[in-house]
Structure formats: C-alpha cells, structure tokens
Amino acid sequence: MSPSRKHRTLALAAAWLATRALMLWLLAHDRLAPLGRGGVSREVGHLYFHWYGVLSQGAFPVGDRLWQYPPGAGPVLLAPGLLPGLTYFTAFVACTLAADAVIAAALTRAGLRPGRSPRGAWLWVLGLPLLLHIPLARYDVQVTAFAVVSLLALSRGPRVCGAFAAMGALVKVWPALALIGTPRGRGTREVWTSAVITAAALLAVLAALFSGPFDFLRQQSGRGVQIESLGGTVLGLARHAGWPGTARYQYGAMEFVGPYTGAVAACSLALTVAAFGLVLLWRVRARRWTEATPYDAALTAVLLFTVTSRVISPQYMVWLLGLCAVCLTSRHTTQRPVAVLVLVATAVSSVAYPGLYGEVVRSTWTGCLLMLVRNGLLAAAAGVSFVRLWRSGLPPAAPRRVPAGRERGPHRVPTGLRTRH
Template sequence: MESTRRRRWLLVATAIAWLVSRAGLLAVTAGLLPGLDAGDVFADVELYRRWSDDLRTGQVPVDDPMWQYPPGAAALFVAIRQFAGDSVQAYTTVFVLFALCADLAVTLALIHLARRGNRLDGAVYWVLAVPLLTLLPYARYDIFVTAPAVVALAFLLRRPVLAGAVLAVGALVKVWPAMLLIAARPLRGLRPVAVGFGVALVGSGAALTLAYAGAWSGFTGNQADRGLQVESVAATAFAVTRLIRPELTVSYVYGSMEFVHPVASVVATVLTGSTLVALGVLGWWWLTGRRRTDWTVTTGFDLALLVVLVTVVTSRVLSPQYLLWLLGLAAVCLTRRDTTLRVPAVLIVVATALTSAYFPWFYADVIGDPAWPGVALLAARNLVLLAATGIAVHRLLRRPGPRPAHPVPTDVLTVGADRRA
C-alpha cells in the first residue's frame, strides 16, 4: 500500500498537472499562445452544430452519410446547443467546456478508485497521457463516451446498479461501453449491473426514440455500410502497398478516408466477423475459463481493456480519438496494484504519441501522394497496438489465480475443501 505521504504528494502533483496541462490546451484552443492555433481540428464540432439544427426539430439527419451515431449523441449535441445558442463560436466554446468537465469526471473517478488501498497511478497516467493527443480530446465527442465508461467501472464493485445505468448512458452515445458489462464477476456479479443497464437502456432509449424521428436509422444504416478506413490496423498493408502502387484509390466516404478496392471491401467485411468472433471467444472465457474463486476486481478491469483493445485492432475504422478510449481503460487498470496489463498500458501511450505525430502532420502522406514518413508512423502505431493486444491476451488469459497472503498448510486447505463440499 502506498504510504500516506506519497499518496498526498501524488494527489497534489496530479491536481497541479491537470490544471496546468488543461489550461495550456484551453489557451491553444482560444488562440492565446503566439504561434499556436487550433487550425481545422474543430471542424467536427462545426459539423455537430450543423446537425443540431435538424436535431432541435426532432429529426435525425439520416440523409447525411456522416451521421452514424445512436440517438444519445443527438441529445448531447442538442444539449450543447441549448447552452450555446446560435453562435458558431459559442457552440465550440461550450463544447470544449463540456469536454473539460468530462475530462475532470474521469480524473475524479480514477482518484476515487485510488481509495481503499488502490493506487493513484491511474490518475497520473490519465492526466499526463491525454495531452499527447493535443486538442483532439476536446475537439471530438469521444471524451463523452470515455467518461461514463470510466465512471461506471469506478462504481462497479460498490454501486453495481448505478454502474450499469451509467454504462447504458455511454452505450446510447457510442455503443462500445456496453461491452464493459464483461468487467462484472460472472454470473452473480453481472445481475445487478445488467439490471441497471437494462432499465436505463430501455427507458432512455425509448425516450430518445420518441424524441427523434429516425433515431436509429442513421446508426444502423450508414455505420454498416462503412469500408476500410486508411488508419485501421488491417489497412496497414494497403498503405504500404500504395507506396509502390500509388494508383490504389483512396476516397472520402462516410466521413473518413477509405481504400476503394475489391480486396479492401472483402477485408472490411471479414473484419466485422472477426470482431464478433474475438468478442465471442473472450465472452466464453469470461463464462467458463476461470473458477469463480479466481475472479477479482482487477480481472474485470483488465478484461474490459482487453475487450476494447481487440475491438479497436479488428475494426474497419480507427480514428485518432479512439486512443482516448484505451487511455481511459488503461488508467482504470493502473489503479490496481496487481494488474497484468502495465506493459500494454505503456504501449498504448507509445501508440498515442505516434498517433499525434502522424495526425495531422503526416496525414497527407497516406491519403494524398504516398510518402514514407506518414506511412511509417501509421504502420508503427498499428504494430504497437497489435503488440499491446497480443501481450494483453497472453498475460490476462494465462493469469494465475489469487494466492493466500501467507502460506497455508496443505491439511488446512484440505479440511476447508471438505467442509465446502
């Protein structure tokens, strides 16, 4: 257990680091630092505002192929519009402030997890790693999905019904938090979490369905039609091949750059099945691969990170802001002294740094005239994510069960087993 003095020092240092780093990000956003500006990084926020024009009338923009979200995203964009009014600049400002609050919620949840003998390493990790993505955490809405995911895990043990409800809120904004139900202990531990999740999902989902015409159509249609994005792990071979065969076509489809080629279409289709198979294997292991006495909170946290890692590396799409999901879940793992995923957590930070080096500085090397610097950075990032996933699979699935704190004589163990029988 960390000493009281060390914990206090870390807590103060974490708070100072959060204030200084986030003040710097806000200063860049506001254009207060000479020579630094936000550039086009907030283009997506302008898109969210444009969508809010239709959303305020109760209509989801289903005719826009870039709309690919569940209806919880609609409620988020409209809520920001209610505070911002009709000003474009005000919408960006309010969006950033909302994102800042979500960032703070993650930090506080990680500090909450550090209580009762856990570690502050997770909070330190989050505070220092998020700025590696520069302004992206405050210029994309994925921070609003990462926050409920981390908060739910923070309450998983002592407030499981609340944790499930929070996961449902996250799933209605972007689906992946639903996968974190696997962090609950099977099967008894899942029941209260599933109750909270189910009630919140049905209640909130029904309200959103009534509030927005075509609430689910854009999500189920446009999302399913997406192809192989140039940044996805499976597209790495295509990006490298394009250095030799620059005629390999890249086109702007469904809001991102995708490879347009028959083989790329087949790969995109196969990836969807691969994700489902991988999640099925992990779900089977969750149900049958461990004795109930071997399960710990740490096992659940580590499995939550692994599930999302597997989903990211097998996805057709891997946008830069997805690294924020991994950083949040890795931070949760690092609150536990006995986590098996410290090395993958470090690799996720490396992948985050490579992502920021690649995007936006060398993005044109992949989507435009192909060049080695951008392709090399992208390939390195994807290889690091693959390595993190492979190590996580090996370490978690081969994880030994918890051992007694002190040696116990064999005859005592035998008597205990007989009594339980």
C-alpha cells in the same frame, strides 16, 4: 484527508490545470500547419453544429451519411446549447473539459482509497495531452467518462455500474464491453439487469422525443476501410506494390476505394467476430477473479475491438487511455505493460494526425511507416493484454507433491548418509 493524500490531490489538480491549458492553447492555434490547418476544430464548428440544428428540431439526421452514431449521441451534442452566453464551439469545449475533470476526479478518488494506486489518475492527466488538442474537439471524452465511472462504481454499486455502461453504449457502442468482466453470480445479474432496463428506458424516451433514432444503422453498414485502420495499413503498403486504389473522403473519414477493399472490410469484420469469441471463451474458462479483473477484461475487449475495426480514428486512443487508467488504479492489474504500449501508440498517433496526415493520405513511405508503427503497437498491446488476462484467470497451480522419503529439511538426514552405531 491525510496530508499526503491532500498533497497528491493538489499535485494532480495542478497538473490537470497546466496540461489542459496547454491543450486549449493548441486548440486556439489549430490553424497552424503542424496542428492540422483547422481540420481538427472544423468538425465541431461545422459538422456537430449542423447536427445540433437538426436535433434541435426534434429529429435525428436521417439520410445523412456522416451520422453513424447511436441515438444517445443526440443529447450529448445538444448539451452545449444549455450553456448560455457561449458559442456552440466554446460550449462544446467546456462540456468536454467538464467530462475530462469528472474522469480525473473519479480516478483520483479511486486511487487514493486504501490498497489502490494513484497511477491511473496520473496516466489520464498526463497521457491525454499526448493527443494534443484532438480530445477537446471530439465527444469521445464524454463517452469515456461513462465507461470509467461505470467500472469504478462496480465494487460499490452494481446497478450504478450497469446504468452508466448503458448510457455510454447509447452514445457509442463500445462502453457495453466494459461489462464483459463482471464477476459471476448475483453481481453480474444485477449489472446486466440494470443496463438492459436503463437502455430500454432511454431508447423509449429518445424514440418519443425524436424521429429517426435508428437511421444510423443504415449509414454505419456502408463504411469502408479507413486509411488509419489495420486493413488500411495493408492497403497503403499495397499501393507501393502497384495496387491502383486511392484515398477518398467518405462517411466522415478518409477511406480507401479500389479493388479488394470490400474483401479487406469483410476480413476486418470477421476478425472482430473472432476477437469477441476469444473474449467470451476467456469468460467461460476463467476461474480466478480479482478486483482488477473487470478492469483488465474491459481494456482487453476494447483493444481487440479497436485493432480489428475498419476504423481506428485518433480519438479512439481516448477510450484506451481511459481504460488503462482504470486498470492502473488497482495494484492487482495485469495490464501495466499494455498501458505503456498504449501510451507510445498514442504519441505516434498524434504524429500521424494531425502532424503528418498528408503523408498518411498519400501513403508515402513515411505515412505507411507511421501507421505500421502505431497499429503494430496497438496489435502488440491487444495480444499482450489478452494473454495476461487469460493467464490471470487460470486456477492456481496445485502444490507439487514430494515423494515419500525425499523430504528436505534440517530434521531429516538423507538415507545414503546414515550410519549405524
């Protein structure tokens, strides 16, 4: 390793250690009012630990309205129990930090290759702390690790790419979208074949080891409109216009209940289907691929999926930061402006939760403004991302033909200026 690369790696490692120490400090002081009064860490200490006890008995939480995750989430929640001498909470945070370190190392390695950029690693290292301590108390970092490794492995091992995407999709569905931009041809067939085989094999193993692996489908279908979603922003503003709905904790999140919430949820689902159709249309029409196209397409797809979702929890920003970081490892990416918008949206998201979450729940003007800004930034990022991806896939413009007799150059004299001798 050259001295310059060694210095960059050491600088990234030092930044990672410093920022993660800060995040751990915030987590240790989680009960302070600006940090959520213990609400952030409670999910691990109570809910995840409860699920760990059920999973340890060889069963998924059947009938639990809060369990809405694919069966691959089971092993992730069981993993902290493999670390001896630690409480479940401490072990869970240790596993999350390990996944975080894997992401940082993978991005650093990719960014230091010839023709690549270390900006992706820097975005991840410095961008994740914008979410304060939230990433350490959710398992979205682990899911993002699967997607990041999958995308970075594409150029060297399509089968590895497909396998990691499948594992991530079995934990939370969205990593499957990482494969939407794989180049046409043999590589795509290898990626998708590997993904299907891996998913089928893991599902068979989980179905053999645990009972009720598919009960999450019934619980997921009952979700409503979370107050932090785009539809929730509309309903929050509608409360100031006399809409009689209220916010209630259900299905693991604060959701709006009242007239027209079903219609808003249905509209969100329709928009998600339309967004998926746009991504498929891009894939059909695209004619140009660069090394960055699979990365850019993954970010676009997940952004559209996130913005149109009935739920936009703060931890969803972890996914977007990870995909933005992958994009920035390539000098050919079209998504640099999108990464800036996502970073700003991430910072605003932390102000909304946990900082001023009470304002958001009560739909005060402050809470509504925060969500309008955060979701507006995400919507703008999704729009810019798709437009730039679409344009990058268009065939190059044909060179303009100059009519005969009008060529320009030092060897040709304009007709009107010729003289006779």
